[in-house]
Amino acid sequence: MRIRWHGQSAYTLTGAEHTVAIDPFGDMGPLVGSRLRFGYPAVPEHDAHLLLVTHEHRDHNGVEAITGDPQVVRSTAGRFETPVGEVVAIASEHDAVLPIEAAIARAGVVQAVAAATPGEGILPASADVPPDDHTLWAGRRIIEVDGQPIHDLDAFVKAVSGREDRSSLRLKTVSWNSSVEVITLKVDQRYWPTYELRRTDQGWKRASLP
DSSP states (O other), X not given: OEEEEEETTEEEEEOSSOEEEESOOOOOGGGOOSSOOOOOOOOOOEEOSEEEEOSOOTTTOOGGGEESOOEEEESOOEEEEETTEEXXXXXXXXXXXXXXXXXXXXXXXXXXXXXXXXXXXXXOOOOOSOTTSOOOOXXXXXXXXXXXXXXXXXXXXXXXXXXXXTOEEEEEEEOTTOOEEXXXXXXXXXXXXXXXXXXXXXXXXXXXXX
16 A cells, blocks of 8 residues: 655545545645644546545645546544445544543554554654644654653553553654654543544443543
8 A cells, every 4th residue: 555645634645556645635734824724735637446534624635636537435423334344434523632541542544544653662643733833744753651661552552551640741752854853742531531442343442441
C-alpha cells in the first residue's frame, strides 16, 4: 500500500486495486487569519474509489478534489459496504482541547487504518484546531513519554496509564522531516477518561484503562 499525506488530516491510500481518499481540503487561503495558520497547498484533484469525510469543517470536506465518482461515506456513523470492504464509522467528540486521552484515541485510529512503521513511534491522526491551541500536529510521531521510548500504541498506553489526574507528561516528537520537539500534555480524567475501543466477534467493546 502507498500512503500519501497531503497535510492536516488528508490522506490518499493506494492499494493494488483501489484508492481511498480521507478528509481532503481545498484552498484554505480565504479562511486563514491572524490566529489560524495553514501551511499546506490544496489537495490536488485525483481519482478514488472511496471518499471518507470525518466531519464538516472546511479543512476536512473539500470533496471537490476527489474525482472518479467515488462512493462517499460522509459525517456519519455506522457500517457501510464499500469497494474496499466494510467500513465502520464511529461517532466521536470534536473539541479544541487535546489532553493525553485524545492523543491515545487519535494514535489508535491511525494505527487501525495504516500502522506506524515498527520501531518509529506512534502517529496521532491529526490536529483539527488552529496550531496556536497545541502543537501535536498531524505527521508528528510520538517517540518518547517522559524519557521512555515509545515503539507502538501499547507502549504508549502503558507509559501514560496510572498517572494522577491533572499531572503533566512530556512527549518527545519527531516530524516527517526529522524535526524534534518536546511538548507537554495534561491528564484529564474528568472530561477525557481514558478508554480502549476494541472490535470483537460480538462487536465493538469499550473498556476503561487505569
